[in-house]
Amino acid sequence: MKFRKVLSNRLAVSVRFALSISALVAVVPVFAQAGNSDQGRPETAKKLETVTVTGSRIPRVDMETAQPVLTIDRAQIEKQGAASVADLLQNLTEAGSPTISRANALSSGEDVGGYYIDLRNIGSTRTLVLLNGKRLGATTSGRQDLGQIPASAIDRIEILKDGASSVYGSDAIGGVVNVITRKNFKGAEANAYLGQYGQGDGAAQVYDFSLGTSNERSSLMLSVQQYKEDPVWAKDRSYSRYPNGSRYPTTGWSLVSQNGAFSGLCGAGGDPAWCTLTKGSDPRDIANYRPLAPSERTNFAEQMMLQTGLERTSVFVSGHYDVASNVRFNGELLYNKRSTRQQIAGYPFSTGGFDMPLSGESYFNPIGKDVAFLRRGWEVPRTTNSELESFRFVAGFEGGFDIGDRLWNWDVSALHNRNDLLKTGHGDFNLVHARNAVGPSYLGSDGKVHCGTSASPVSDCVPWNPLLPYGQAGHGSLADPALQTYLFPEFHDTGRTTTTMYSANLAGSLFSLPAGDVGMAIGYEYRREQGRFAPDAFNQSGLSSGLPATGTSGKYAVNEGYVEFDVPVLSDKAFARELSLNAATRHSRYSNFGNTTNSKFGVKWKPMDDLLVRGSWSQGFRAPSIDNLYGGANGTFAFYTDPCDTVSGSAKGNGSVAARCSSGFGGQAVLSPGFVQLGQGGSPCTSYPCQTNYQFISGSNDKLRPETATTRTLGLVYSPSYAQGFDVSLDWYKIRIDNSISTDSVTDILEDCYLRGITARCSSFTRDPSTGAITSMFFGLTNKGWLETAGYDIGVNYRLPKFSFGQFKLQWNTTYVDYLNEKSDNNPDTKVQPLNSYAGNFRVRSNVMLDWALGDFGANWSMRYYSGMKERCVAVAMAECNDRNHVAPDTGARPLRRVASTIFNDMQFRWNAPWNATIALGANNVFDKVGPTMYSQPNSAFPYYGGFDIGRFYYLKYQQRF
Known part of the structure; x- marks a missing residue:
């Protein structure tokens, strides 16, 4: 002001x-x-x-x-x-x-x-x-x-x-x-x-x-x-209404949903999955969780400006x-x-990016142990003035x-x-406060949920339930103005x-x-x-x-x-x-x-x-x-297409590229013959260019x-x-x-390495040896x-x-x-x-x-x-x-x-x-x-x-x- x-x-x-x-x-x-x-x-x-x-x-x-x-x-x-x-x-x-x-x-x-x-x-x-x-x-x-x-x-x-x-x-x-x-x-x-x-x-x-x-x-x-x-809002034009122009949630829509999900076994059993709450049900009862369906992915274009x-x-x-x-x-x-x-759309919060699980001691945790979660801050879109x-x-x-x-x-x-x-x-999380908000919490005698434990309460903290879907009221709702004030300060x-x-x-x-x-x-x-x-x-x-x-x-x-x-x-x-x-x-x-x-x-x-x-x-x-x-140095969650992707990358139709990817060219990890690029939430990309799940760094050069x-x-x-x-x-x-x-750019570096065979460019990034995902890059x-x-x-x-x-x-x-x-x-x-x-x-x-x-x-x-x-x-x-x-x-x-x-x-x-x-x-x-x-x-x-x-x-x- x-x-x-x-x-x-x-x-x-x-x-x-x-x-x-x-x-x-x-x-x-x-x-x-x-x-x-x-x-x-x-x-x-x-x-x-x-x-x-x-x-x-x-x-x-x-x-x-x-x-x-x-x-x-x-x-x-x-x-x-x-x-x-x-x-x-x-x-x-x-x-x-x-x-x-x-x-x-x-x-x-x-x-x-x-x-x-x-x-x-x-x-x-x-x-x-x-x-x-x-x-x-x-x-x-x-x-x-x-x-x-x-x-x-x-x-x-x-x-x-x-x-x-x-x-x-x-x-x-x-x-x-x-x-x-x-x-x-x-x-x-x-x-x-x-x-x-x-x-x-x-x-x-x-x-x-x-x-x-x-x-x-x-x-x-x-x-x-x-x-x-x-x-002008993206949702008001046909070509910007859906991510990558696709009205199908399985193609380009974000896995990080505004309805929240945790990684584990849904309901009474079953295979591991991202589990989301059935809307309107009790978020503390594990029986009310089911696997997140592909159709429930987020159309982030709904909250974005086109102009x-x-x-x-x-x-x-x-x-x-x-x-x-x-x-x-x-x-x-x-x-x-x-x-x-x-x-732009509310921040796609993923614990994988910050090592910040929902505490097993949180009042909102339905299984009683630390779990990774996904939750988009849909209630508070990111704005910059x-x-x-x-x-x-x-x-x-x-x-x-x-x-x-x-x-x-x-x-x-x-x-x-x-x-x-x-x-x-406005709209980005204060990570210090977010860590406290998903940490231990308890229901007090006043009928409100508080941070910490009854024996050791944490003052100046507002607890958050990231598994509570958008639009559903309840304790820890992201719609709570007090929680929004606590998690989303203004940055200058x-x-x-x-x-x-x-x-x-x-x-x-x-x-x-x-x-x-x-x-x-x-x-x-x-x-x-x-x-x-x-x-x-x-x-x-x-x-x-x-x-x-x-x-x-x-x-x-x-x-x-x-x-x-x-x-x-x-x-x-x-x-x-x-x-x-x-x-x-x-x-x-x-x-x-x-x-x-x-x-x-x-x-x-x-x-x-x-x-x-x-x-x-x-x-x-x-x-x-x-x-x-x-x-200075700047972080970015870049969009790119990995040449080694066997579905949409150059490796699909270019034998020399496929050979470099599978041989560990330039000292990089050896990729499997069916390698697919991983995007947000660590899930396989379904549209390209695809946004990385890891933060890359760019900077100047004196x-x-x-x-x-x-x-x-x-x-x-x-x-x-x-x-x-x-x-x-x-x-x-x-x-x-x-x-x-x-x-x-990420694309230029990867193409110089794998398509043009410039080995010096291969040292600019690092791949996870098990998944093949690019986990770090400086450009x-x-x-x-x-x-x-x-x-x-x-x-x-x-x-x-x-x-x-x-x-x-x-x-x-x-x-x-x-x-x-x-x-x-x-x-x-x-x-x-x-x-x-x-x-x-x-x-x-x-x-x-x-x-x-x-x-x-x-x-x-x-x-x-x-x-x-x-x-x-x-x-x-x-x-x-x-x-x-x-x-x-x-x-x-x-x-x-x-x-x-x-x-x-x-x-x-x-x-x-x-x-x-x-x-x-x-x-x-x-x-x-x-x-x-x-x-x-x-x-x-x-x-x-x-x-x-x-x-x-x-x-x-x-x-x-x-």
Whole structure:
């Protein structure tokens, strides 16, 4: 409560500060005009006649560069049905799978709730996000949240589809997203966005307003946004209603039932089994227990969110003031408060995981001796509320001066960004209290059950009967509020990251060549990153049923200098209307790993006025993040498919894999010919991937080296003069990342060991020699070899001539991925792993939009195409396995399941009302398309791709200008 009060106070202070500046803006222009009424246009305005395009520091008079840059302007943003700009960017054909999908309620850590763009599907930490040309603050994992920028403040978004480490430094490998805010905004504007899914859930509400004023000497703008999206529950969609999409309890449902069970002989005798109480009967009479039937397994999806809830409040203030004819002050303030709520099913308590039997001296024990038990905490679902408060401040000066007849522009600035995090979790057991609650207990003379014995009672303890079914009243019921308070405390994780940066830049023209001026930019930056993340003390000590974790804490600093040149070679010549070269290099000195230098070369050639040919070669790098280097260890109950499983693993159809499993390859236990992977409760898995019954550990690596990258692009833009309003572009790209920093996974380790025969990987886990179950595993970060991708971007834009029935515009963008390959190490015998077309890595994505306008009316229709996907065949999908003879280049025989492509359609109608307003009504996924079932659960906790639409979404947008 104290932390929330602090957040509220800080928000109030920020809003008051912003409103105070807005009030002051009415006074500033008066003084500016009074003091400079005889002065002409300030010298700083001269530089506004040129533009600085993302990917270069040299101002120029046109937007065309040697690099492919996609621009989304404000008009395009308003014609989309996205609730946020981040949603709009996720629909780009160049964008990869969402890094932390809101369809994965099992996600944890400090990044949950943010929007992180991933260009080229090579990881969001390899895409750099800028706000007005300067970095956004990052989390300890290095991710930058796009969602914190109010849409009302945005003028345009420039997406550089090329590497740019020579200009911007670390992280700019897959590309750069530069969000540019509105300048010299005058007046006021208010917007409202309301929407919900056709099923009546997932309601979205976005309200914002902007105020601005400007004159020849100053400007100031304030934008405030309130954003809220309600959660969507898994039980309300057909593809997420049941575990692994199966309505049959024997396939994927959890053995750990909310009705409770103990391991022993049920009733008066019989074979050992998990014994559960017949509902409504006396839980202390052994005769009332019977074997737990397969149909009584738990559908944990009933308590899970399909899409998490989210709230945001954002405040953005920006402005400038010309303190002299050639000196301008610029300032920005961004405040953002984000709250994300997740819910998953109550904790599946298993004594096997904690060595905590129901005591034979417990009043609730029906057989009088210690017994292992299973009981899901159905009465108290697990919830996590993540509150993140961000504060960003940028201030600086810019100006210009003449050397002869050449104008040089300069700027100096300082940036400070801070993120404060509070995560509040509820629903995990306090293991100290749980041990007492299932220990000895007795019925007192007061008719109540007490902990301990009558001779030695235990105070401050509430006894628990884990064998009492959900919904049945009685002593020790988990529905008892006192017991819930005792067993389920709130757990708090806290974190803070700060980014501090100082920069100075100088740009202008050196001298003239026959083809034009030689441009140059030079600059220096100092940046310091510091971060910590502290899990709750109970989680750090392993005293809760939550995943154990240790703290993250670290910092580093970097000094960087760069220089860039733009050289015109030919101009107005035959087959060379323009030919220019661009070159840049940047040297970085990191406090934690040393030096790196990265360069870039580009060429722009116009053989004729209608055709532009462009190409570039660049070096890039990504420095390990604070979490990569100094993060703590974290526990996880991972989902995976064991290759040695003879039912659904690779051993079923791959003889070499079966031979390695049965021979104890890599020093592991020898597995029986009929080995089946064991899941929760130690029972054989019936669906895959299957969740382990043992806690695995993942962690950081302070020995990581920076990633290095080489990016190549080659493209053309054709804008025929005989077809006004028409242009087509084609760009080829190739990215190679060496020493790639990757998070290992259970599946990768097991497949490297058994499928690819890499013996070194077999030492990362341990098997039980009797059951063959994997009882322990460590998978941390590593420099994993290399990652390489190549493909093509195709863009077509056509503004048709005006007709009596309206103006039409066509936009068509397609990305074709030629390949996306990964190699886990640099061993020449290790085979390359193809990732293209596997779930979430689409070979083709394509968007088409047709826009129509006539007077005050307009409409648009768009289609979003995703090519088909493929995944491994597992038992639950064996009947749908349609490529059983597939042979993979890295693993050999590997049957596949292929699914068809998916198309979503969107539409919008708009009207410019006579009272200076615009009203738009639309629907995303008009035909309520449902994507294919994906048992591999890509970017999701359910058998459905986490980047797909989850229903037909209706919305209403209202904009009022004053």
